[in-house]
Amino acid sequence: MAKSDKVRVAVLGAAAFSEVAHIPGVNAHPQGEVVALYSRDLARAQEMAGRTNVPLVTDDLEALLARDDIDAVTVPSTNLNHYLYTVAALKAGKHVFCEKPMALNAEQAAKMTRAAQERGLVNQMSFIFRYTLCVREMRRLIAAGAIGTPHYVTIEQQGYSWFRQQQQTWRTFAGEHGAGQLGEMGSHCFDTVNFVCGHTSGYIAELAAITHLIPRTVEGPDGQPQPVETLDLASCLIRTQKGLGGEIITSRATPSHSQLGGMGVVVVTGEKGALLANLTRGNAEVMQRLEPGKSWEPVTLPPEATDGTPHAIYRMLGSFVDSVLRGGVDPDQDADFEAGYRTQSAIDATIAGGASHRWEPVATAI
Structure with missing residues (x-):
């Protein structure tokens, strides 16, 4: 595709995040345009399209993907549909940005990755923390040797919120939501370790885990109780290919102890010090540095890091438009499907480790 062309995008799903991120994120790029919105709930999609000025609305996915005036799709649907919609879009020759x-598992993720690679289509994952200034700076400083050789990494991502959902949704069921909290936020945690430390320490290669589901029911559409099937907590010890150790906790069943806000905190420590960054959508970023014998000190970030605007949303969706224009992702910034596969393998290993009480292997490549 020539750089002068518009990238015409169909958003496959009328989820809340479609309106918050996917539609405005693509449209904010001068060469990006959301031209269609698909949903099985046509009325919901029509209402959203009216608010966001998307010209075409449909509940016919096959017909939409057959159009030659659609270059690419984004997939902000249920976790089960990530696989189904992505494979259908790739078969139709569309570039894909997947939430x-x-x-639901590494086998599906591997099929998605191979399908994209075999067709030479752009494939990109929605790992938003890669697009925050503090996480990028952490990666750069680690690569520059600012803390020496990293020997431990921690991510704390907790929020005592398991009780909030009282009505049945697709997130109630493992067959649609998969691993629950572990999938929703644990995927981010695994990718953050791989992104920040992978170029120096290798990718996560094994882990040991504890998982927990709080037994409870929610109200179904018929008023009857429906058991919740998806995990509320996962805590892991991890080890990378080159021996970097660490720990990750992602939980909606335990309270956070961080005072920094956002959606978690990552700390990487080496013999020359430590770096800390919070995990946000780019609206209220925090970064700190610790040197031996000193106190934590703030690392100066550009003013936009704390101006209240979720800049990482726009950088992330804009990067997908750029990827389509140039015919591939930027490996120094973007997560392709193979990166997504690595996180999915880590999710599967966490579930296995929670049951086996043993260290489990994590795939680092297809």
């Missing part, structure tokens, strides 16, 4: 978690 996290990539799929």
Whole structure:
């Protein structure tokens, strides 16, 4: 595709995040345009399209993907549909931006990755923390040797919120939501370790895990109780290919102890010090540095890091438009489907480790 062309995008799903991120994120790029919105709930899609000025609305996915005036799709639907819609779009020759978690399991993620690679189509994952200034700076400083050789990484991502959902939704069921909290936020945590430390320490290669589901029911559409099937907590010890150790906790069943806000905190420590960054959508970023014998000190970030605007949304969806224009992702910034596969393998290993009480292997490549 020539750089002068518009990238014409169909959004496959009328989820809330479609309106918050996918539609405005693509449209904010001068060469990006959301031209269609698909949903099985046509009325919901029509209402959203009216608010966001999307010209075409449909509940016929096959017909939409057959159009030659659609270059690419984004997939902000249920976790089960990440696999179904992505494979259908790739078969139709469309470039794909997929929400996290990539799929319900690593087998699906591998099929998605191979399908994209075999067709030479752009494939990109929605790992938004890669597009925050603090996480990018952390990656750069680690690569520059600012803290020496990293020997431990931690991510704390907690929020005591398991009780909020009282009505049945697709997130109630493992067959549609997959691994629950582990998939929704754990996928981000695994990718953050791989992105920040992978170029120096290798990718996560094994882990040991504890998982937990709080037994409870929610109200179904018929008024009857429906058991919740998806995980509320996962806590992992991890080890990368080159021996970097660490721990990750992602939980909606325990309270956060961080005072920094956002959706979690990552800390990487080496013999020359430590770096800390919070995990946000780019609206209220925090970064700190610790040197031996000193106190934590703030790392100066550009003013936009704290101006209240979720800049990472626009950088992320804009990067997908750029990827389509140039015919591939930027490996120094973007997560392709193979990166998504690595996180999905880590999710599967966490579930297996929670049951086996043993260290489990994590795939680092297809």
